[in-house]
Amino acid sequence: MKRIIVLLLVLIGAVTTGFSQILEPVKWTTSVEKLSETEYKLISKATIDQGWHLYSQDVPEDGPIPTSFIYDDAGGAIKIIGNTSEEEGHTEDDPVFEMRIKYFDKSAVFEQKIEILSDDVTTINAIVEFMSCNDSQCTPPTEFDLIFELPGSGKDAAANTTDAISDEGQNSSSSNRGLWGIFIIAFLSGFAALLTPCVFPMIPLTVSFFTKQSQNKAVGIRNAIFYGICIIVIYVLLGTAVTAIFGADSLNALATNVWFNLIFFLLLVVFAVSFLGAFEITLPSSWANKVDAQSNKTGLIGIFFMALALAIVSFSCTGPIVGTLLVEAASKGGLAPIIGMFGFSLAIALPFGLFAAFPGWMNSLPKSGGWLNTVKVVLGFLELALAFKFLSQADLVLQLHFLEREVFIAIWIAIFGALALYLFGKIQLPHDSPLSYISVGRLSLGLLVLSFTIYLIPGLWGAPLNLISAFPPPLDYSESPYGVGYTKIGSGGTVSANAHGDLPDGAHLLAPHDILAFNDYDKGLAYAKEIGKPVMIDFTGWACVNCRKMEQNVWPKPKVLDILKNKVVLISLYVDDKRKLEADEVVDSRLKPGKKLKYIGQKWSELQTIKYKANTQPFYVLMDHNEENLIDPVAYTPNVDEYHNWLTNGLENFKNK
Numbered sequence: 001m002k003r004i005i006v007l008l009l010v011l012i013g014a015v016t017t018g019f020s021q022i023l024e025p026v027k028w029t030t031s032v033e034k035l036s037e038t039e040y041k042l043i044s045k046a047t048i049d050q051g052w053h054l055y056s057q058d059v060p061e062d063g064p065i066p067t068s069f070i071y072d073d074a075g076g077a078i079k080i081i082g083n084t085s086e087e088e089g090h091t092e093d094d095p096v097f098e099m100r101i102k103y104f105d106k107s108a109v110f111e112q113k114i115e116i117l118s119d120d121v122t123t124i125n126a127i128v129e130f131m132s133c134n135d136s137q138c139t140p141p142t143e144f145d146l147i148f149e150l151p152g153s154g155k156d157a158a159a160n161t162t163d164a165i166s167d168e169g170q171n172s173s174s175s176n177r178g179l180w181g182i183f184i185i186a187f188l189s190g191f192a193a194l195l196t197p198c199v200f201p202m203i204p205l206t207v208s209f210f211t212k213q214s215q216n217k218a219v220g221i222r223n224a225i226f227y228g229i230c231i232i233v234i235y236v237l238l239g240t241a242v243t244a245i246f247g248a249d250s251l252n253a254l255a256t257n258v259w260f261n262l263i264f265f266l267l268l269v270v271f272a273v274s275f276l277g278a279f280e281i282t283l284p285s286s287w288a289n290k291v292d293a294q295s296n297k298t299g300l301i302g303i304f305f306m307a308l309a310l311a312i313v314s315f316s317c318t319g320p321i322v323g324t325l326l327v328e329a330a331s332k333g334g335l336a337p338i339i340g341m342f343g344f345s346l347a348i349a350l351p352f353g354l355f356a357a358f359p360g361w362m363n364s365l366p367k368s369g370g371w372l373n374t375v376k377v378v379l380g381f382l383e384l385a386l387a388f389k390f391l392s393q394a395d396l397v398l399q400l401h402f403l404e405r406e407v408f409i410a411i412w413i414a415i416f417g418a419l420a421l422y423l424f425g426k427i428q429l430p431h432d433s434p435l436s437y438i439s440v441g442r443l444s445l446g447l448l449v450l451s452f453t454i455y456l457i458p459g460l461w462g463a464p465l466n467l468i469s470a471f472p473p474p475l476d477y478s479e480s481p482y483g484v485g486y487t488k489i490g491s492g493g494t495v496s497a498n499a500h501g502d503l504p505d506g507a508h509l510l511a512p513h514d515i516l517a518f519n520d521y522d523k524g525l526a527y528a529k530e531i532g533k534p535v536m537i538d539f540t541g542w543a544c545v546n547c548r549k550m551e552q553n554v555w556p557k558p559k560v561l562d563i564l565k566n567k568v569v570l571i572s573l574y575v576d577d578k579r580k581l582e583a584d585e586v587v588d589s590r591l592k593p594g595k596k597l598k599y600i601g602q603k604w605s606e607l608q609t610i611k612y613k614a615n616t617q618p619f620y621v622l623m624d625h626n627e628e629n630l631i632d633p634v635a636y637t638p639n640v641d642e643y644h645n646w647l648t649n650g651l652e653n654f655k656n657k
Helices: 170-196 203-212 218-245 250-256 258-275 285-295 299-313 315-332 336-357 359-364 370-398 405-422 440-461 521-531 545-554 558-564 600-612 642-653
Strands: 026-034 039-048 053-055 069-070 080-085 090-094 098-107 107-116 123-130 142-149 492-494 507-510 515-518 535-540 569-576 619-623
Touching: 026 123, 026 142, 039 098, 039 123, 069 080, 069 107, 107 123, 170 336, 218 299, 218 336, 258 370, 359 405, 370 405, 405 440, 507 521, 515 521, 515 558, 521 535, 521 569, 545 642, 558 642, 569 600, 600 619, 619 642
Parallel strands: 515 569, 535 569
Antiparallel strands: 026 039, 039 107, 053 098, 069 123, 080 107, 090 098, 123 142, 507 515, 535 619
């Protein structure tokens, strides 16, 4: 049941849309090593594109499609000795399949020993079946012909590869959106760090330094700009070091690794407790003393060491923020840690550089005081709340159900409730100054936090909580997936009235939102014609992370859910469906002459490839009853408004036909 939604219909719309996103991230080459006069080793090498991975030959039941080899024995002229061996690879917990799965990245080598029983054999033929995935999409289960030329046969034993049309535009666009998000969060985090007792008091000291060292205003501005650049360089080097140590690709895998999520949880708890005043995280004082001594030098070198001194001295406040930021950026992978550190350091550098260049602005700054520690404590509460996101991810991967949705929300209610009491002066922590009255700013923030806490409470009874949908476990990972007071009955429906009545032939309901869906193209299209609604084809897959994100974060939104339940007929076609086609449905492949389509998933995969020129999931198509597109198809679209606009524009085109 679990593996029937990964990759679907791959290329359908070249004629109408020109939308092309065929991906072939795995290329195969073959070679042969002679072991003796009659024995040979067949070597199959997979070259895997950056960010993608190939599954092992041995995966648990109900897991993804394993890599498998079938060798032609040439009518008994070739003896296959033993099994195909493979490299060590990586074994990690997969959150989608909820099991430990072995996979390969960058490259993989498979070896098979054979014995030649006839002198007439010069070529060995084989077939490899495989699927490949990255963190946002998968390719359909694919068969590929391998040809091994024996040494001395005189034939070309070069690589057996195929060309592919890449979806660089789509992937880079999605990546750019993610990096912009990291940059904005990091930039805001940098401003938060400015308002801590370790950093804010450093601003007048910096201004004093530049006032004394600069002979005139022009030199002062130059030094201030260089000082800001030095701050940025120091933090960006930290992000670069993290990326270099862990690797741009492997960082992304941390997001689904149980042990890393548990380590991140403990790390953020330590940061939070530090901010709450239990202890301070500091670097060795000898580092600060040595760097401070160098900062007394004149010229640009002295300015650089002063920037380094700022980073070290303020570490007790910036360290937890930087650590949290790096943890979050690491889960995104790629250049995210570098972009994150650039955004954070830019926010730090701008005020220091500007106040150093224009010292007169200092008069507009508020004075240091107890409010700085309040900012630090508030950040501590936020760190603590964020920590449970990582504990939740570990629990989801292991499917322990210790931290189900209700428990997670209850913990957040407790954390933000305590924060509200702190802001109202009902709780005092170490390092807090005596509070004789509550300022307007503190009262306003307290009311905002209290409002958010009250907003969370209905989530205990099944409210979707759209404001924080990315943080708690999904609605179906809950004590009451259908909400308190509702239970699932039969194969669909709830105790509440079923808007669909008796289900049409071939239809089922998708929990917990009871969206009517078909898994058969013809039955779904026939039903759409019967009731006069357009069709939405959903190309999806079990190993498709972004398919799950769309289903859990975008589809449940009221305005989207209303369309999916009431205004379209949803057809979900599963390209990795390994059920065999009926004998009268087996046809020749149009993509691979001489091959037969044996499985249901192959049928839908070839449909997608031929008609839409796409082979990745998720992939969504809106079409009319003549199977013509109402609007250009879209892939992963996490922005709810953008996805809703796509749906409404397609529906409007359907009405106007």
